[in-house]
Amino acid sequence: QKEVEQDPGPLSVPEGAIVSLNCTYSNSAFQYFMWYRQYSRKGPELLMYTYSSGNKEDGRFTAQVDKSSKYISLFIRDSQPSDSATYLCAMSVRGNNRLAFGKGNQVVVIP
Amino acid sequence: EAQVTQNPRYLITVTGKKLTVTCSQNMNHEYMSWYRQDPGLGLRQIYYSMNVEVTDKGDVPEGYKVSRKEKRNFPLILESPSPNQTSLYFCASSVTGGDWEQYFGPGTRLTVT
Numbered sequence: 001q002k003e004v005e006q007d008p009g010p011l012s013v014p015e016g017a018i019v020s021l022n023c024t025y026s027n028s029a030f031q032y033f034m035w036y037r038q039y040s041r042k043g044p045e046l047l048m049y050t051y052s053s054g055n056k057e058d059g060r061f062t063a064q065v066d067k068s069s070k071y072i073s074l075f076i077r078d079s080q081p082s083d084s085a086t087y088l089c090a091m092s093v094r095g096n097n098r099l100a101f102g103k104g105n106q107v108v109v110i111p
Numbered sequence: 112e113a114q115v116t117q118n119p120r121y122l123i124t125v126t127g128k129k130l131t132v133t134c135s136q137n138m139n140h141e142y143m144s145w146y147r148q149d150p151g152l153g154l155r156q157i158y159y160s161m162n163v164e165v166t167d168k169g170d171v172p173e174g175y176k177v178s179r180k181e182k183r184n185f186p187l188i189l190e191s192p193s194p195n196q197t198s199l200y201f202c203a204s205s206v207t208g209g210d211w212e213q214y215f216g217p218g219t220r221l222t223v224t
Binding site: 006008032034041042043044045046049088090092096098099101102103104 | 115144151152153154155156159169201203208211212213214215216217218
């Protein structure tokens with residue numbers, strides 16, 4: 001079983017729809033949970049991070065972590081064409097030297 | 112401007128011809144790392160460095176070398192490139208190794224024929 005699973009299937013949604021992305025993981029030691037956004041021909045950039053379980057909201061973006069189910073989610077409300085990108089989940093253990101990444105989800109928001 | 116730079120951005124080479132991809136950061140970060148990104152496989156860590164003269168293997172180190180002689184630079188060396196090293200390479204840095212925010216460079220698209 002891979003450490004982080006993210007279904008890489010592309011997702012196309014109409015403008016204004018809610019985008020829902022998720023990842024599952026197997027390592028119960030993960031404490032930090034991140035979402036990176038990667039535009040075409042660019043490097044990934046940090047979008048949101050959460051520590052342990054719970055929700056975090058930042059504008060139109062909400063990140064959720066359920067450690068009991070080893071499941072994290074990212075929701076994008078009122079999606080815009082500018083949200084079209086690949087979204088990668090990432091996780092780490094405090095004090096560890098690496099991030100474990102999911103494969104990424106390509107999201108296309110259609111005007 | 113705080114940034115991670117990589118050079119070259121695009122490179123086409125032939126099997127066996129040694130090459131170096133440079134990476135530099137201007138944020139005084141201790142931690143630097145190299146990843147490769149392949150369709151269907153996502154981002155995989157090649158090597159990382161906790162500080163000057165301290166490097167360690169990531170998940171896919173075979174066929175690569177690194178060095179960290181200065182804090183700001185972390186070059187990736189392919190001494191004898193092969194076609195299976197054709198990939199998109201990213202350098203990243205962060206304040207410390209456990210930091211959740213890594214700053215990525217713009218990427219280097221490498222093709223080995």
